[in-house]
Amino acid sequence: MRDIQTREDLHLVMSSFYDKLLSDDKINFIFTEVAKIDLKPHLLELVDFWEQMLFDTGDYKKNVLQLHLDINQKTNLPQEHFDIWLNYFNVTIDENFSGPIAENMKTRALSIATVMKIKMQH
Template identity: 45%
Template sequence: MKDITTREDIEILVNKFYDKVIKDDLIGFFFTDIAKIDLSKHLPKMYNFWESILLGNPVYEGNPMRVHFPINEVSALEERHFNRWLQIWEETIHENFEGENTETAIARALNIARIMNHKMANARGN
């Protein structure tokens, strides 16, 4: 297996991840029922997000934290949800890639999940 080194690699990873996550029994409903994401619009944002993080190309514009607060108000985003998100992310990565950027993708996702979990809990007053 190869490392994540191109935009195409990121698109493969993100596509395979979303194929799994939207069908997941624990967290899929956040994507399909609550956020009702349009994959044709959402996936390019995710490609840009991860390309910015992993390849250092500043192509992402937005505030990922801000868009999650309204979801959290409808249905609490809890630690178990972030843990499942991470589990699917790591599983998808390890099925397709290995190397330095691959490990960075896992480490950065862990940090993102921790920060998001903390901020969502604070927003709920927990």
């Protein structure tokens, strides 16, 4: 299996990942009812974010932490939601890619989720 290399690879990961999230009734309401995401542009923003994180390219400018703090104000995001999110994230990457960039993406996701959870407790 090859490593993540392109924007198209990131789009594949994000699309497959969101298919899993939106199929899970324990967590899908956060995206459909609370955040009310418009999936197509949301996926492109996520690709922009990860392209910047992994390849230092792209022009993602939003404050990821603040966006999630705002959602947490609308509905509490418990540890279970972070665990579900991280599990689907890691599974999706592992189903499609293998290599140092894929591992870096999983490590960064864990770091981001950990920081968000800590900030939400304050």
